[in-house]
Amino acid sequence: QLMEFGGGLVQPGGSLRLSCAASGFRLEHYYVGWFRQAPGKERERVSYISRSGTNTYYEDSVKGRFTLSRDNAKDTVYLQMNSLKPEDPAVYYCAADLAVSGIDWPFYSGRMEYWGEGTLVNVSS
Numbered sequence: 701q702l703m704e705f706g707g708g709l710v711q712p713g714g715s716l717r718l719s720c721a722a723s724g725f726r727l728e729h730y731y732v733g734w735f736r737q738a739p740g741k742e743r744e745r746v747s748y749i750s751r752s753g754t755n756t757y758y759e760d761s762v763k764g765r766f767t768l769s770r771d772n773a774k775d776t777v778y779l780q781m782n783s784l785k786p787e788d789p790a791v792y793y794c795a796a797d798l799a800v801s802g803i804d805w806p807f808y809s810g811r812m813e814y815w816g817e818g819t820l821v822n823v824s825s
Contacts (some may be wrong), residue, residue, distance in 0.1 A: 702727075704794050707819030717821060718779040720794030726810040728794055730814075731799040733807050734779050736790035736821075745791070748807050749777060761787075782821045791818040809822075 720732060733748035748760045749768045756768050767780040777794065795812035797803065806812045808824040 702794050702814050702816035704792060704816045704819040708790065708823045709719055709822040709824060711825050712784060714784050714823070715780070715782045716784065716795075716821060718781065718821075720779070720796075720815070720816060722778040724795065725814075727775045727777065728770075729798065730796035731803045731807070732768075732770065732777040733795045733797070733803075733812055734768065735793045735795060736788075737744065737773060737793070737818075738790040741790075743793075745810070747779065748803055751802070763764060766794060767797065772779055773790055781821070784821075786823055787824045789813065789824075791820050793818045 701723040703721050704718055710716050731748055734746040735743050736746050737743040739751045745759050746762055747768045749756045749770055752771045761815055765783045770777040796814040797806040797812040
């Protein structure tokens with residue numbers, strides 16, 4: 701089971717940090733991805749991070765504004781979101797996958813193994 705924390709309401713240009721933690725398994729062994737779904741829209745990819753944290757990927761829509769990191773000692777993954785825009789509001793989900801055969805298929809297909817229930821991010825003045 702995955703759990704997300706840190707959602708809330710922030711003004712445009714503001715920042716939020718989301719956290720993702722696991723229950724029942726060690727998250728450090730998994731690639732972790734973030735996805736988001738805005739009302740009336742399809743779920744979209746946001747970012748992923750490798751097990752060691754060495755490799756990260758960001759969709760163009762968040763590149764340069766969002767930073768994904770992990771603290772394997774705390775078994776937690778963090779999504780730092782800066783310069784939030786009116787188009788960023790959504791339910792944000794973290795997902796984890798062992799990615800035995802690589803992260804590409806699970807991430808790009810959205811078929812990661814474990815999913816959290818999501819945390820709501822709102823951006824409004």
